[in-house]
Amino acid sequence: MNLVSLVWFLLSCPFLFLFLLRLGNSNGHVECPFCGTKKKRDEMNCKKCGFEFLEPPPGPFPWILAGGALLSILSLVAWIESQQYL
Amino acid sequence: MNENQNTFDLTDSILRVLGIIGFFTAVIFGFVIAGGNVITLVHPAEIFIVVGTIFFGLLSTHRSKFLAYLPKALLALVRKPVANREYCQISDNARGYAAAGGGMAVILSLICTMSNLDDPESVGLRVAAAMSGVFVAMLLSQGLFVYLRYSFSENASS
Ligand SMILES: [Zn+2]
Numbered sequence: 001m002n003l004v005s006l007v008w009f010l011l012s013c014p015f016l017f018l019f020l021l022r023l024g025n026s027n028g029h030v031e032c033p034f035c036g037t038k039k040k041r042d043e044m045n046c047k048k049c050g051f052e053f054l055e056p057p058p059g060p061f062p063w064i065l066a067g068g069a070l071l072s073i074l075s076l077v078a079w080i081e082s083q084q085y086l
Numbered sequence: 087m088n089e090n091q092n093t094f095d096l097t098d099s100i101l102r103v104l105g106i107i108g109f110f111t112a113v114i115f116g117f118v119i120a121g122g123n124v125i126t127l128v129h130p131a132e133i134f135i136v137v138g139t140i141f142f143g144l145l146s147t148h149r150s151k152f153l154a155y156l157p158k159a160l161l162a163l164v165r166k167p168v169a170n171r172e173y174c175q176i177s178d179n180a181r182g183y184a185a186a187g188g189g190m191a192v193i194l195s196l197i198c199t200m201s202n203l204d205d206p207e208s209v210g211l212r213v214a215a216a217m218s219g220v221f222v223a224m225l226l227s228q229g230l231f232v233y234l235r236y237s238f239s240e241n242a243s244s
Contacts, residue, residue, distance in 0.1 A: 003203065010196045010213070014189055017220045021185050021227060034174040034239045049171050054182045
């Protein structure tokens with residue numbers, strides 16, 4: 001069996017997970033989830049109601065996640081093919 | 087924020103329950119159509135890590151407020167709740183803990199897999215178990231806690 005692709009998959013699957021989990025967060029850093037007040041980039045709390053934001057400000061991080069997610073899917077495909085299940 | 091919680095809206099409740107059941111059914115039913123066996127989704131160790139992380143994480147952060155939140159959240163699945171910043175916040179934090187729990191379940195399954203690579207039979211199963219931890223965390227986060235966070239928000243009551 002091809003262990004290299006399996007190890008690559010295992011190493012990168014947390015990125016895939018985080019990438020998928022963040023898909024629903026697209027507007028999480030735009031406005032307060034509770035009162036809808038517009039939020040600035042580096043604010044940790046809502047100015048109006050005090051809601052604490054969990055989402056960190058956007059940066060290069062989403063692209064690292066997307067790259068890791070792609071890597072994990074490609075290595076999974078490579079591993080499945082090396083198993084000759086197909 | 088008016089406290090007219092006792093005005094029970096039947097249509098609202100029916101649509102709410104239909105939506106939630108529909109969400110989970112669509113996912114599971116799709117899996118079955120694709121030829122999956124539902125039993126293979128159930129990996130107690132991963133589910134325990136994810137659900138345990140969410141439960142005890144919230145218990146440590148919000149303590150008695152979290153215990154008060156539990157029945158309110160269950161009720162919010164069938165009827166429109168009153169907007170509440172604390173409960174909205176707890177639902178949002180639950181998503182963070184679901185992410186943490188899912189991530190830890192994956193990494194722990196990874197350690198399990200890595201330390202048993204000489205047993206080829208079990209590698210596929212262990213990878214499947216790691217994936218099922220991700221699945222449970224995502225299902226709870228996107229299917230349940232996004233819904234709860236929105237339901238307890240002021241946006242939902244306008
Ligand atoms: Zn707010």
